[in-house]
Amino acid sequence: MNMKKLALSVGLSGIVLAAGATTLAIQANESSQPATAQTSNSSAGTAITVYKSPNCGCCQSWAEHLEANGFETTIVETDDLNAIKQQHDVPRDMASCHTALIGDLVIEGHVPANDIVAYLEDPQFNTIGLSVPGMPHGTPGMETGRKDDYQVIAFNANGQQRVFREHKDY
Numbered sequence: 001m002n003m004k005k006l007a008l009s010v011g012l013s014g015i016v017l018a019a020g021a022t023t024l025a026i027q028a029n030e031s032s033q034p035a036t037a038q039t040s041n042s043s044a045g046t047a048i049t050v051y052k053s054p055n056c057g058c059c060q061s062w063a064e065h066l067e068a069n070g071f072e073t074t075i076v077e078t079d080d081l082n083a084i085k086q087q088h089d090v091p092r093d094m095a096s097c098h099t100a101l102i103g104d105l106v107i108e109g110h111v112p113a114n115d116i117v118a119y120l121e122d123p124q125f126n127t128i129g130l131s132v133p134g135m136p137h138g139t140p141g142m143e144t145g146r147k148d149d150y151q152v153i154a155f156n157a158n159g160q161q162r163v164f165r166e167h168k169d170y
Contacts, residue, residue, distance in 0.1 A: 046120065048107065049074045051084045052098040059098040062110050062141030069113035089157035094131035105129055110139035115152045115165050127154040130164060138170070 048066060052059035054077040063073045078084065084099045088106045096109025106129030107116060119130055131153045132139055138147030152165040 045070065045072055046102060047072045047074070048100050048102045048116075049076060050098055050100045051076050051078055051081060053077070053079070053081060056097055058110070058135065058141045060141075061143075062098065062139075065140035066113050066116075069117075071113065071116075089128060090131070091155055091159040091161070093159075094133050094153060094155050094161065096131065096133060097135055107131075109133060110135065110141050111152055112140050112167075119154070119164065124154040124162070124164065126160075127156050130154055131161075139167075 048071050050059065050063045050066075050073055052063075052075060060075070063075055066073050081097075081099060085095060085108075088099065088101065090099060090106060090108050094108050098109065100107040102116070102120070105119075105123075108129060108131035110132045111130045115130065132150055133153065135142055136148040136150040137144045139150060147170060149166075149168045151163050151167070153161045154164040155161040
C-alpha cells in the first residue's frame with residue numbers, strides 16, 4: 001500500500017509541476033506580446049502640445065512635421081513663451097522658438113520626430129526633456145536649403161545636459 005501511495009504521490013507531483021510550467025509559459029508568452037505591441041506603436045497617436053508665438057511660421061512647420069510622423073498635435077498660441085519655459089524648467093541655454101509638452105516631457109525647439117520617438121522608447125535617467133537650442137538651419141521646420149550640423153540635447157531641471165543625438169552631414 002505504501003508503494004502505491006508513493007507512486008501516486010510522485011505521479012501527482014509530476015502533473016502539478018507540468019501544469020505549473022505550462023501556466024508559467026503561457027503567462028510569459030501573454031505578457032511579452034502586449035509589451036511588443038506597445039513598443040512598435042509607441043509614437044502612433046502620441047499627443048503633444050506645442051506652445052508658440054502667433055507669428056512664428058517655423059513653429060507651425062515643425063508641428064506639421066510631427067503630425068506627418070504620427071503625433072497628435074495641439075497648438076497653443078501665446079505671447080508669453082518665457083513663462084511657459086520657466087514653468088517647465090527649460091534652461092536658458094536650451095531655449096528655442098517654441099516649447100512642446102508630451103505629458104511632463106519637455107520638447108524645446110526643432111527636435112526631429114524620430115529623436116522624440118527614440119527618447120520615448122528609452123527615456124534618459126533624470127532628464128526632463130530634449131532640446132535643439134537656437135534655430136539651426138535644416139532642422140524640421142527650418143528647411144531653408146542650408147543644413148547646419150546640430151545636436152539634440154537631453155537636459156534636466158538643474159541645467160545639466162548631455163548629447164542625446166548628433167546630426168551631421170544629413
